[in-house]
Amino acid sequence: MLTLCVFGPLCANFASRVRSIDGSERASFLVSQSMGSGAAVLAAILGIVVVVGVVIAKLTTRREAMLNMAFMFGWVAWTSGRMGDLFRTQQGGFVQLAIEAGLIGIAVMVVLRVSSNFKGDDETPTMVDCSGMFRGASLMAIGAAMVAAIASAWAFGQTDLSGQSLWAAFAGGIVAGLVGAMVLRSQEQVGDDRSISMIPMIFGVLLAGVVAPLIGMAVPGSGKLLESLASGSMPGWLTVSPVSWAVGALLGVPIGWGWLESTVAMQESQAQAA
Numbered sequence: 001m002l003t004l005c006v007f008g009p010l011c012a013n014f015a016s017r018v019r020s021i022d023g024s025e026r027a028s029f030l031v032s033q034s035m036g037s038g039a040a041v042l043a044a045i046l047g048i049v050v051v052v053g054v055v056i057a058k059l060t061t062r063r064e065a066m067l068n069m070a071f072m073f074g075w076v077a078w079t080s081g082r083m084g085d086l087f088r089t090q091q092g093g094f095v096q097l098a099i100e101a102g103l104i105g106i107a108v109m110v111v112l113r114v115s116s117n118f119k120g121d122d123e124t125p126t127m128v129d130c131s132g133m134f135r136g137a138s139l140m141a142i143g144a145a146m147v148a149a150i151a152s153a154w155a156f157g158q159t160d161l162s163g164q165s166l167w168a169a170f171a172g173g174i175v176a177g178l179v180g181a182m183v184l185r186s187q188e189q190v191g192d193d194r195s196i197s198m199i200p201m202i203f204g205v206l207l208a209g210v211v212a213p214l215i216g217m218a219v220p221g222s223g224k225l226l227e228s229l230a231s232g233s234m235p236g237w238l239t240v241s242p243v244s245w246a247v248g249a250l251l252g253v254p255i256g257w258g259w260l261e262s263t264v265a266m267q268e269s270q271a272q273a274a
Helices: 002-015 035-061 062-080 084-089 094-117 136-156 162-188 199-231 242-274
Strands: none
Touching: 002 062, 035 062, 035 094, 062 094, 062 136, 062 162, 062 242, 084 199, 094 199, 094 242, 136 162, 136 199, 136 242, 162 199, 162 242, 199 242
């Protein structure tokens, strides 16, 4: 409740101080009137998220920490300006958006890594295991999750409304969690009685937040950006703000991952009963 009623609104209040070059709220942290002040606000918000996330992970579980971090990021995403308005005002900023998403992703991974030694009573040992992140099977899961998240954002991101942006990221996280888990389980060939880590899929969605604006440099590209905005054809991966990608990673991935794991557990239970 503290994240929903206190820390979330506090982060949103900090974010509201970032302004565009025309004085409006059509800005992100690094694509704003002053990149320095925007970066300072982003650092303050990430500091709050990291501290609160680590404390919650220590006192409860990492799953609970992920949920509450998503609430804080969700407050910021919901109250921030629309991506279309940002592009209309700035007419670019793809690299800055990629950097911004990268910084947010680093903060999320720091919490998960710092809390990797914390033990939660309702967690299996492998559920949120950060070890072996860059071995072959995990790399394939990361790549599959990233592609699935961007493809889902393209499919679901029909407008740049804040709710639509969050929905596209959330849906992308669910699909990424499901697809990435399928890839990881098939490649690792683990037994049905053993859970797989959701961390590679979370990392994949966070990576999608970095890659998506870089894709925007080519499709539609800076030269055709205003044209795509005017025609309502801006690609869905550009409608998702950097902070919304973090919500998708922390809130959507566990759902997609859970669908597969519950299906596997059900099949195992049926096999044992037969």
